Amino acid sequence: MTSEPILEVENLVTQFHTDEGVVKAVDGNSFSLHKGEVLGIVGESGSGKSVTAMSVMQLIDKPGYIKAGTVRYKGEDLLEKSKAEMRQIRGNDIAMMFQDPMTSLNPVYTIGSQISRVIRKHTDASKPEARDRTIELLGDVGIPEPAARVDDYPHQFSGGMRQRVLLAMAISCDPEILIADEPTTALDVTIEAQIFELIDRLQEKYGMSVILITHDLGVVAGSCDRVAVVYAGRIVERAGVEELFESPRHPYTRGLMRSIPNLRSSESRLTPIKGQIPDLTALPSGCSFHPRCVHATEECTQRDPELRAVETNREAACIHALGYSNPATTRTATDSAATDGGVSNE
Numbered sequence: 001m002t003s004e005p006i007l008e009v010e011n012l013v014t015q016f017h018t019d020e021g022v023v024k025a026v027d028g029n030s031f032s033l034h035k036g037e038v039l040g041i042v043g044e045s046g047s048g049k050s051v052t053a054m055s056v057m058q059l060i061d062k063p064g065y066i067k068a069g070t071v072r073y074k075g076e077d078l079l080e081k082s083k084a085e086m087r088q089i090r091g092n093d094i095a096m097m098f099q100d101p102m103t104s105l106n107p108v109y110t111i112g113s114q115i116s117r118v119i120r121k122h123t124d125a126s127k128p129e130a131r132d133r134t135i136e137l138l139g140d141v142g143i144p145e146p147a148a149r150v151d152d153y154p155h156q157f158s159g160g161m162r163q164r165v166l167l168a169m170a171i172s173c174d175p176e177i178l179i180a181d182e183p184t185t186a187l188d189v190t191i192e193a194q195i196f197e198l199i200d201r202l203q204e205k206y207g208m209s210v211i212l213i214t215h216d217l218g219v220v221a222g223s224c225d226r227v228a229v230v231y232a233g234r235i236v237e238r239a240g241v242e243e244l245f246e247s248p249r250h251p252y253t254r255g256l257m258r259s260i261p262n263l264r265s266s267e268s269r270l271t272p273i274k275g276q277i278p279d280l281t282a283l284p285s286g287c288s289f290h291p292r293c294v295h296a297t298e299e300c301t302q303r304d305p306e307l308r309a310v311e312t313n314r315e316a317a318c319i320h321a322l323g324y325s326n327p328a329t330t331r332t333a334t335d336s337a338a339t340d341g342g343v344s345n346e
C-alpha cells in the first residue's frame with residue numbers, strides 16, 4: 001500500500017484494574033489501515049481483539065483505561081478528542097458493528113426508527129428523507145421488500161437479518177471505517193458466508209476501509225487484505241493475507257491454521273492448539289506463547305520477543321520466526337535464522 005494510512009494505531013496499551021490484578025488486554029500494539037483496505041485482527045477468545053476496537057472508538061470504561069499510545073485518524077489523535085468530538089466521529093467517520101445484534105438493537109423500537117434516528121443524529125436529513133434513506137439501506141443489505149419491513153420490530157427478523165440491519169445502521173452515515181467485531185458469531189455457516197459477502201460488496205460500493213475482528217482464520221482468508229494475529233494482548237504476526245497463508249512465521253499462527261477445517265486441502269487432520277491463552281494479569285515470563293509452543297527453547301522462557309520484520313510486508317514476534325522461512329524464497333532470512341537460534345521447518 002502506498003497511500004497514507006487512514007488509521008494509525010501506535011503502541012496502544014489498554015488495561016483493566018481488577019481485584020485479581022491488572023489485565024493487560026492490549027499491550028503495546030501498532031497497526032495501520034489504508035483507504036479501501038480490509039484488515040483482519042485474528043486470535044483466540046480473550047486475546048484483546050474487542051478491547052483494541054473499543055480503544056480505537058474510545059469506548060473503554062472503568063475499570064479499564066488507555067494507558068499509552070496514539071490512535072491517529074486522518075492524522076489526528078483520537079485519544080485527544082473530547083467526548084463530544086468522539087460522538088461525532090463515531091458513526092460519521094468510524095462505525096462499529098458489534099457481536100450480538102440483540103443487544104445492539106432496541107426491542108421496543110422498529111428497526112426503521114432506529115436506523116432513521118442514527119441518520120438524523122449525524123446529518124441534517126428530514127424525517128421523510130431519513131426514512132427513504134433507511135429503506136434504501138435495507139435494500140442495500142439484502143432485506144427483501146424493505147419498504148414493507150421498515151416498520152417491523154427486531155424480533156420479527158431472523159438472526160442473519162438482524163445482523164444485516166446492524167450493518168445498515170453502521171453504514172448509514174457513510175463512514176470511512178467500519179469495524180466489524182465478530183459479526184457472525186451467533187450465525188450458522190451459510191448465513192455467516194452471506195454476511196461476509198455482503199460486507200465485501202458494501203466495502204467496495206462505499207469505498208470503506210474495514211477492520212474485521214474474528215477468531216476464525218478461514219474468514220480472514222476470504223475477506224482480508226492484511227492480517228494482524230494477536231495472542232494474549234500482543235500482535236505476534238502481521239502480514240499480507242497471501243503471505244500469511246503461504247508461510248505463517250509465528251508458531252501461534254501455524255497452530256491457528258492447523259485448527260481450521262478445509263483451509264489446506266493437503267492437511268486432513270485438525271489439531272487444536274494445546275493449552276489455553278494465559279491469564280492476562282499474570283503473563284508467563286519471556287514469550288507469552290512459550291508454554292503452548294512446540295518449538296519453545298530455554299531462551300523463549302526468558303526473552304520477550306519484539307515484533308520485527310522478517311521480510312517485506314511481514315513481521316513476527318518470535319525469536320525462531322525466521323526458521324520457518326521457506327529456504328527457496330527467503331535465503332537471507334533462513335541464513336540469519338541459524339545465528340538466531342532458529343528452528344528448522346517442521
Ligand SMILES: Nc1ncnc2c1ncn2[C@@H]1O[C@H](COP(=O)(O)OP(=O)(O)OP(=O)(O)O)[C@@H](O)[C@H]1O
Nearest residue numbers: 016018023025044045046047048049050051052280
Ligand atoms: N470490563 C472489563 N473488565 C475487566 N477485564 C476486561 C473487561 N473487558 C475486557 N476485559 C479483559 O480483557 C481481555 C481481552 O478481552 P477481549 O474482549 O478484547 O478479547 P477478545 O479477543 O475480543 O475475545 P472474544 O473473541 O471472546 O470477544 C480479556 O482478558 C478480558 O477478560
